[in-house]
Amino acid sequence: MMTMIVRRLLTAIPTVVAITALLFFSVTHILGSPAGMMLGQDASPQAIAALNAKYGFDRPALLQYGAWMAGAARGDLGRSFTTQQSVARAIADCIPVTLELTLWSILLAVTAAVVLNTIPVGKRALTGVTTAANLIGITVPNFMLGISLIFLFSVWLGWLPSTGWAPWSAGVGEHLRRMAMPVLTLSAYYFGVFSIVYRAEYRDVAQRMFIQVARAKGLSEWRVAFKHALPNAILPVITFVGISMGQLTGGAVVTETVFSMPGTGRLFVSAIAGHDFPVMLAVGMLVVAGVIVMNLLADIAYTVANPQIRFE
Amino acid sequence: MRDPRPIAGLALIAAFVAVAVLAPVLAPHSPLASSVAMIDPPSARHWLGTDELGRDVLSRVIYGARTSLVIGFGAACCAMLIGVPVGLMAGFFRGRVDMLAVPLIDLFIALPGLVLALIITVMVGPSLANLVMVLGFVMWPSVARLVRGQTLAVRETLYIEAARAVGGTSAWIIRRHVWPNIRRVVAAQFAIAVSLAIFTSASLSFLGLGIPPPTPDWGGLVRAGFDFLSLNPLMSLGPGAAVTATVMGFYLAGSSVK
Numbered sequence: 001m002m003t004m005i006v007r008r009l010l011t012a013i014p015t016v017v018a019i020t021a022l023l024f025f026s027v028t029h030i031l032g033s034p035a036g037m038m039l040g041q042d043a044s045p046q047a048i049a050a051l052n053a054k055y056g057f058d059r060p061a062l063l064q065y066g067a068w069m070a071g072a073a074r075g076d077l078g079r080s081f082t083t084q085q086s087v088a089r090a091i092a093d094c095i096p097v098t099l100e101l102t103l104w105s106i107l108l109a110v111t112a113a114v115v116l117n118t119i120p121v122g123k124r125a126l127t128g129v130t131t132a133a134n135l136i137g138i139t140v141p142n143f144m145l146g147i148s149l150i151f152l153f154s155v156w157l158g159w160l161p162s163t164g165w166a167p168w169s170a171g172v173g174e175h176l177r178r179m180a181m182p183v184l185t186l187s188a189y190y191f192g193v194f195s196i197v198y199r200a201e202y203r204d205v206a207q208r209m210f211i212q213v214a215r216a217k218g219l220s221e222w223r224v225a226f227k228h229a230l231p232n233a234i235l236p237v238i239t240f241v242g243i244s245m246g247q248l249t250g251g252a253v254v255t256e257t258v259f260s261m262p263g264t265g266r267l268f269v270s271a272i273a274g275h276d277f278p279v280m281l282a283v284g285m286l287v288v289a290g291v292i293v294m295n296l297l298a299d300i301a302y303t304v305a306n307p308q309i310r311f312e
Numbered sequence: 313m314r315d316p317r318p319i320a321g322l323a324l325i326a327a328f329v330a331v332a333v334l335a336p337v338l339a340p341h342s343p344l345a346s347s348v349a350m351i352d353p354p355s356a357r358h359w360l361g362t363d364e365l366g367r368d369v370l371s372r373v374i375y376g377a378r379t380s381l382v383i384g385f386g387a388a389c390c391a392m393l394i395g396v397p398v399g400l401m402a403g404f405f406r407g408r409v410d411m412l413a414v415p416l417i418d419l420f421i422a423l424p425g426l427v428l429a430l431i432i433t434v435m436v437g438p439s440l441a442n443l444v445m446v447l448g449f450v451m452w453p454s455v456a457r458l459v460r461g462q463t464l465a466v467r468e469t470l471y472i473e474a475a476r477a478v479g480g481t482s483a484w485i486i487r488r489h490v491w492p493n494i495r496r497v498v499a500a501q502f503a504i505a506v507s508l509a510i511f512t513s514a515s516l517s518f519l520g521l522g523i524p525p526p527t528p529d530w531g532g533l534v535r536a537g538f539d540f541l542s543l544n545p546l547m548s549l550g551p552g553a554a555v556t557a558t559v560m561g562f563y564l565a566g567s568s569v570k
Contacts, residue, residue, distance in 0.1 A: 026432075026435075032436060135564075141514055142515065151549065250426035
């Protein structure tokens with residue numbers, strides 16, 4: 001199995017190179033020019049030439065890509081165009097916030113989706129509730145859900161602070177109070193997706209012979225559902241978690257903006273709003289490379305969790 | 313009992329299209345006319361209140377349906393124009409086309425569409441035509457994957473073999489036998505694509521990269537109202553509900569086709 005994992009990691013390298021190169025050339029050459037983006041359409045040719053010379057945008061594309069990747073390998077992602085701050089530093093400060101938000105959201109989405117669709121009592125009412133929750137989760141846009149929660153819990157009931165973020169050092173309670181609404185907002189969509197996938201698989205598994213055998217042995221419905229059906233129905237959810245990690249970064253962009261959280265998503269949005277090319281490029285490259293790595297990890301997790309493949 | 317979901321979906325779509333088409337008749341005020349009544353709470357004259365320039369929010373929401381209609385259908389058409397041929401070719405001919413298409417499709421599906429759309433839009437500039445193309449480009453892989461899967465299934469059937477046996481060309485088989493069999497699923501995917509396009513374009517304009525002002529656009533309206541949430545919640549929740557209802561309508565209509 002070790003050789004399988006190593007082989008998978010090695011085959012991911014060309015994909016990462018290809019996709020980052022594609023993104024790099026798209027934003028530096030195909031879709032427009034960095035100077036044009038940063039200075040606007042009305043910039044004088046002299047100003048554009050000066051900026052190109054300063055940042056090296058006038059060099060051959062392959063050389064620029066090579067230089068950028070070499071810098072990234074050393075932990076140097078250039079300097080922000082607007083703040084002149086180190087991009088690597090800015091991103092490093094943001095990553096823990098986004099990572100925590102995403103992990104909580106995935107955890108909540110998976111747990112809620114699995115538990116709600118596994119509970120063996122009150123099926124009729126529960127199915128209705130989860131079906132409605134799935135639909136809401138999938139179709140209500142992140143910004144709408146976030147603003148509705150702020151309106152309900154902050155403006156109307158006054159239970160939670162509306163926006164802003166507090167580090168762990170500000171106290172665990174304060175930190176979690178400020179994480180509650182963003183996590184709920186971001187997890188809703190994934191709850192819907194996971195719930196649909198899991199429910200379909202669970203219904204399939206529940207028909208199988210070993211479930212009848214478990215029941216015939218006299219096990220309780222709860223034990224049959226959680227001990228025998230759940231582990232067999234959860235596999236496709238693992239694959240979906242991997243695929244979603246990439247999409248989640250997109251959701252985090254909106255969620256962090258709504259709740260003014262200092263994460264990579266908001267950094268990305270402010271880079272776009274401020275036409276800060278180096279920051280936008282760095283975050284874009286990280287997201288793209290991260291997605292590929294996440295998919296790979298999900299693939300490996302799937303293999304590890306599935307004995308049918310593991311023992312081959 | 314019949315499944316109420318597709319009917320609810322079609323009703324929401326019909327209401328949305330009617331609002332978009334009849335906007336000049338339905339809107340009580342001009343969506344662009346400003347007045348001195350700024351950030352007014354909801355009243356009999358302004359059901360959803362007024363915005364920071366004194367414009368009637370309800371009228372702007374009603375006219376915003378037109379923007380969403382054009383972007384939703386335009387982007388879905390773009391996605392179909394690329395995705396359907398690619399999916400058909402990959403699924404029907406297999407071989408090299410398939411080996412090239414599948415990794416590309418998988419890769420693009422894994423990438424976050426919103427992040428890609430943000431990057432492309434800021435580089436090419438936000439305009440209606442650009443947004444339609446950007447969203448179409450972001451969505452084609454999921455169309456291609458679905459069409460490919462459906463084509464693969466149809467390809468293995470006996471009647472395709474029979475069509476081949478009587479000497480049918482590939483183009484004829486695709487037109488006469490493959491396409492009619494996958495048409496229904498493609499139509500359902502079209503509705504899903506419209507829903508996703510409206511969802512994504514609203515998110516883009518919420519983040520400040522939508523249709524440039526003063527054209528009313530739902531995501532932008534939600535963003536503008538967000539700053540005044542405690543003064544007039546309907547200023548952002550109103551357009552937000554419009555986006556949600558429309559996205560839900562197309563999703564329900566598309567997802568109930570098996």
